[in-house]
Amino acid sequence: xxxxxxxxxxxxxxxxxxxxxxxxxxxxxxxxxxxxxxxxxxxxxxxxxxxxxxxxxxxxxxxxxxxxxxxxxxxxxxxxxxxxxxxxxxxxxxxxxxxxxxxxxxxxxxxxxxxxxxxxxxxxxxxxxxxxxxxxxxxxxxxxxxxxxxxxxxxxxxxxxxxxxxxxxxxxxxxxxxxxxxxxxxxxxxxxxxxxxxxxxxxxxxxxxxxxxxxxxxxxxxxxxxxxxxxxxxxxxxxxxxxxxxxxxxxxxxxxxxxxxxxxxxxxxxxxxxxxxxxxxxxxxxxxxxxxxxxxxxxxxxxxxxxxxxxxxxxxxxxxxxxxxxxxxxxxxxxxxxxxxxxxxxxxxxxxxxxxxxxxxxxxxxxxxxxxxxxxxxxxxxxxxxxxxxxxxxxxxxxxxxxxxxxxxxxxxxxxxxxxxxxxxxxxxxxxxxxxxxxxxxxxxxxxxxxxxxxxxxxxxxxxxxxxxxxxxxxxxxxxxxxxxxxxxxxxxxxxxxxxxxxxxxxxxxxxxxxxxxxxxxxxxxxxxxxxxxxxxxxxxxxxxxxxxxxxxxxxxxxxxx
Amino acid sequence: xxxxxxxxxxxxxxxxxxxxxxxxxxxxxxxxxxxxxxxxxxxxxxxxxxxxxxxxxxxxxxxxxxxxxxxxxxxxxxxxxxxxxxxxxxxxxxxxxxxxxxxxxxxxxxxxxxxxxxxxxxxxxxxxxxxxxxxxxxxxxxxxxxxxxxxxxxxxxxxxxxxxxxxxxxxxxxxxxxxxxxxxxxxxxxxxxxxxxxxxxxxxxxxxxxxxxxxxxxxxxxxxxxxxxxxxxxxxxxxxxxxxxxxxxxxxxx
Numbered sequence: 080x081x082x083x084x085x086x087x088x089x090x091x092x093x094x095x096x097x098x099x100x101x102x103x104x105x106x107x108x109x110x111x112x113x114x115x116x117x118x119x120x121x122x123x124x125x126x127x128x129x130x131x132x133x134x135x136x137x138x139x140x141x142x143x144x145x146x147x148x149x150x151x152x153x154x155x156x157x158x159x160x161x162x163x164x165x166x167x168x169x170x171x172x173x174x175x176x177x178x179x180x181x182x183x184x185x186x187x188x189x190x191x192x193x194x195x196x197x198x199x200x201x202x203x204x205x206x207x208x209x210x211x212x213x214x215x216x217x218x219x220x221x222x223x224x225x226x227x228x229x230x231x232x233x234x235x236x237x238x239x240x241x242x243x244x245x246x247x248x249x250x251x252x253x254x255x256x257x258x259x260x261x262x263x264x265x266x267x268x269x270x271x272x273x274x275x276x277x278x279x280x281x282x283x284x285x286x287x288x289x290x291x292x293x294x295x296x297x298x299x300x301x302x303x304x305x306x307x308x309x310x311x312x313x314x315x316x317x318x319x320x321x322x323x324x325x326x327x328x329x330x331x332x333x334x335x336x337x338x339x340x341x342x343x344x345x346x347x348x349x350x351x352x353x354x355x356x357x358x359x360x361x362x363x364x365x366x367x368x369x370x371x372x373x374x375x376x377x378x379x380x381x382x383x384x385x386x387x388x389x390x391x392x393x394x395x396x397x398x399x400x401x402x403x404x405x406x407x408x409x410x411x412x413x414x415x416x417x418x419x420x421x422x423x424x425x426x427x428x429x430x431x432x433x434x435x436x437x438x439x440x441x442x443x444x445x446x447x448x449x450x451x452x453x454x455x456x457x458x459x460x461x462x463x464x465x466x467x468x469x470x471x472x473x474x475x476x477x478x479x480x481x482x483x484x485x486x487x488x489x490x491x492x493x494x495x496x497x498x499x500x501x502x503x504x505x506x507x508x509x510x511x512x513x514x515x516x517x518x519x520x521x522x523x524x525x526x527x528x529x530x531x532x533x534x535x536x537x538x539x540x541x542x543x544x545x546x547x548x549x550x551x552x553x554x555x556x557x558x559x560x561x562x563x564x565x566x567x568x569x570x571x572x573x574x575x576x577x578x579x580x581x582x583x584x585x586x587x588x589x590x591x592x593x594x595x596x597x598x599x600x601x602x603x604x605x606x607x608x609x610x611x612x613x614x615x616x617x618x619x620x621x622x623x624x625x626x627x628x629x630x631x632x633x634x635x636x637x638x639x640x641x
Numbered sequence: 642x643x644x645x646x647x648x649x650x651x652x653x654x655x656x657x658x659x660x661x662x663x664x665x666x667x668x669x670x671x672x673x674x675x676x677x678x679x680x681x682x683x684x685x686x687x688x689x690x691x692x693x694x695x696x697x698x699x700x701x702x703x704x705x706x707x708x709x710x711x712x713x714x715x716x717x718x719x720x721x722x723x724x725x726x727x728x729x730x731x732x733x734x735x736x737x738x739x740x741x742x743x744x745x746x747x748x749x750x751x752x753x754x755x756x757x758x759x760x761x762x763x764x765x766x767x768x769x770x771x772x773x774x775x776x777x778x779x780x781x782x783x784x785x786x787x788x789x790x791x792x793x794x795x796x797x798x799x800x801x802x803x804x805x806x807x808x809x810x811x812x813x814x815x816x817x818x819x820x821x822x823x824x825x826x827x828x829x830x831x832x833x834x835x836x837x838x839x840x841x842x843x844x845x846x847x848x849x850x851x852x853x854x855x856x857x858x859x860x861x862x863x864x865x866x867x868x869x870x871x872x873x874x875x876x877x878x879x880x881x882x883x884x885x886x887x888x889x890x891x892x893x894x895x
Binding site: 404479487 | 686689690691692693710711712713714715717719721725726727729730734737738739740741742743744745746770786796
């Protein structure tokens with residue numbers, strides 16, 4: 080029998096993509112405009128920062144090219160680690176859970192075509208962001224080191240196998256895991272992946288030891304430092320081959336070996352991956368379709384949270400309980416908490432690593448400034464977390480909206496439940512993040528009070544905005560909660576949050592500046608009318624940013640049609 | 642019990658439901674028929690308060706479902722055609738959750754839950770996550786959820802899809818008993834035998850309008866048909882007779 084071509088197997092995918100593109104183009108120009116502006120702005124920022132760093136490196140004798148190479152190595156190694164992780168997760172859905180699998184597996188398409196089609200799909204879905212991100216980075220290298228017009232072609236040739244390798248590795252890993260863990264126990268699978276990712280991040284940091292590069296004085300002499308820079312991170316890492324290949328090209332002494340190594344390894348890996356697929360996929364696919372979860376009584380929740388929320392009306396209480404249960408029973412949701420914990424540790428570690436308290440007397444001004452600016456940084460971190468966990472809340476109800484809308488549940492009660500289920504943990508995190516940072520920085524009681532209060536109000540607002548924007552830009556078709564924040568609405572939410580943080584920080588700075596001046600001049604600090612008025616403005620902004628999005632979200636939800 | 646007044650639904654320029662007026666009396670099992678795309682599901686979803694009409698209104702027990710939703714919806718149980726439910730809740734948790742949405746809890750709900758799960762043979766599955774349920778079991782749990790708060794009206798879209806013969810029979814019995822106690826069922830279905838056997842009154846929709854409504858005898862009278870079955874009436878009203886004649890001509894070996 081004549082087999083369909085690979086393009087034919089992939090036809091529904093690319094046709095869908097083309098159709099979406101057409102719909103986007105036909106849609107509002109403003110949306111495309113905003114996306115393009117943000118994208119280009121991001122590219123320009125990455126390019127700009129790297130341009131200045133590399134220009135500085137180029138000016139450093141002997142060490143400069145080594146530092147530039149090391150930096151590229153670090154970037155490519157991080158890319159590869161991220162890609163392996165994202166490919167494992169994407170492969171799970173494209174190879175085992177996708178809706179088109181029943182059709183493909185039941186039709187007489189041979190296993191190699193199925194493998195290549197699904198590998199291509201996995202690669203594209205998990206790597207497009209990294210591929211786009213590498214454009215301004217490599218462009219900066221090309222411009223600074225005068226790579227010439229052929230450099231982009233050479234860079235693409237180097238980067239392409241670097242995308243294929245993690246896709247093969249990630250799919251193979253998923254294939255093996257699905258075969259080991261019975262049925263749809265993706266809970267185990269994904270928790271393993273999440274833990275693996277956390278361990279991977281820590282490992283990566285240990286292997287690279289970036290702090291040593293930041294502190295040359297820690298080395299016994301310059302030669303030791305250069306020796307570290309010269310040593311490859313690992314001669315067996317494909318990212319190291321790509322780095323060597325690119326840097327040798329930029330030094331105008333191109334070495335073909337890395338290119339050959341990368342392409343032959345990629346080809347070999349695809350062949351091995353295909354063989355593994357032929358051997359393990361049929362059994363894995365069968366297992367992935369077996370239903371079954373565990374036997375759950377849920378009495379623990381009823382006895383703990385249920386009793387704790389006894390004071391709430393029954394509809395609200397059941398709604399909160401339902402949301403909490405769904406969160407902790409969905410591995411794609413709760414496993415993110417592990418990464419969140421790693422993020423908090425890294426955040427606090429970075430604040431601790433600031434050279435503020437290293438022996439000599441530190442300026443009061445610096446401590447106050449860092450503590451104050453931390454509001455913005457912590458606010459941004461909280462906004463990202465809200466985007467991931469609170470923004471999708473309304474969208475995730477989409478398929479069940481028939482039930483909620485046909486019942487006498489007041490939509491305000493729904494919004495209320497969703498708001499507090501999301502806000503309470505966020506508040507705890509916000510207070511921990513700000514409080515601990517302030518303790519590490521040893522800030523004054525005044526700054527502690529200002530920053531804690533501001534963060535409290537900001538968290539209430541950020542949470543309301545996430546819920547409100549989530550209702551205004553719902554994604555009812557998306558089943559994966561992690562994909563919802565990457566939508567256009569998610570982008571608008573993040574931009575609005577940045578604007579809110581900017582406004583509040585600007586307003587509060589007027590009051591904090593008065594405080595700093597008073598301390599600097601040796602005057603007693605008095606919370607006067609001037610300060611109070613700025614505090615009031617900040618409070619008013621936060622209150623408006625809390626109430627308005629919730630109201631708009633509610634109105635929007637009332638108009639939902641299914 | 643249900644009153645539709647000049648109900649209209651537009652999707653852009655497309656008229657899905659075109660100015661329909663219908664009265665579903667109390668204590669009646671009312672069948673809602675029509676070919677695919679006639680506007681049945683849209684109408685039922687407007688009655689359930691999920692879709693907002695472009696024009697006209699829906700009264701359930703005298704209360705406008707969109708102006709006075711909380712009171713009107715208390716009387717209503719809705720069973721959709723596609724059983725989307727919370728996959729990560731168990732059957733028992735889902736039923737308790739739905740009861741909570743109607744403000745009901747406590748021992749009485751526990752007792753009703755046990756009864757419904759027993760009737761639908763889901764007792765041994767009650768502590769399993771719904772994601773492990775088959776299509777039919779999901780349908781059964783949704784039907785149970787529509788009955789848990791003891792509604793006065795059930796609005797149901799294609800109830801027999803996915804049910805095994807035993808469950809289908811059970812559902813028919815439940816609906817008949819429900820109606821015999823003075824409650825009301827509005828049911829859309831494509832199974833004409835079921836509609837003919839079960840329904841007291843029938844409305845047939847075509848191109849967003851009510852083509853005919855009434856008892857079987859009234860329908861026959863309206864279409865000037867003799868002693869024909871519902872299938873003949875349906876085809877006559879929806880234009881299917883021509884298609885059948887065409888199919889017969891195409892199948893003719895001459």
